Amino acid sequence: MQTIDFTEFQRIDLRIGTIIRAEVFAKTKKPAYKIWVDLGTLGIKKSSAQITFHYKPEDLLGRQVLCVCNFPPKQIADFMSEVLVTGFDDGSGQIVLASVDKNVPNGSKLY
Structure with missing residues (x-):
């Protein structure tokens, strides 16, 4: 595994947001959804996510x-994806969303 220093990690803007809209994205090659995420002060951002299995x-x-x-x-x-919704491989190639165990304010930054 390649290592990075802390300043490199700090360059990645990881924030929590709440999904406010989701719909099937029929125009993709692989099954996906169009997702709208409320990121607080950053506004509502769009993402395409291949999370249709779970x-x-x-x-x-x-x-x-x-x-x-x-x-x-x-x-x-025909969709502009503005943020990357993160997740983990479930062991069979399907994605499980990365989340928090308690609600925090939208737009909160990961430290």
Whole structure:
């Protein structure tokens, strides 16, 4: 594993947000959702997420998720993904969302 120093870690803007909207993203090659995340003072940001195995759109509403907020936006089909919603491989290649065990204010930064 390659190591990084703490200043490199600090450059990654990891913040918590609440999913306020989710819908099937029919135009992708792999199954995905369009997701809108309330990131507090950063506003509402969009993301495309391949998390259809473990989650249905209606189950995502109100869930807090950890997002990388300082990647450049990425065009995916006709949708501009503005943040990366993070998660972990469940051991079979499917993603389980990274979250918190207690609600915190939207936009809170990971330290």
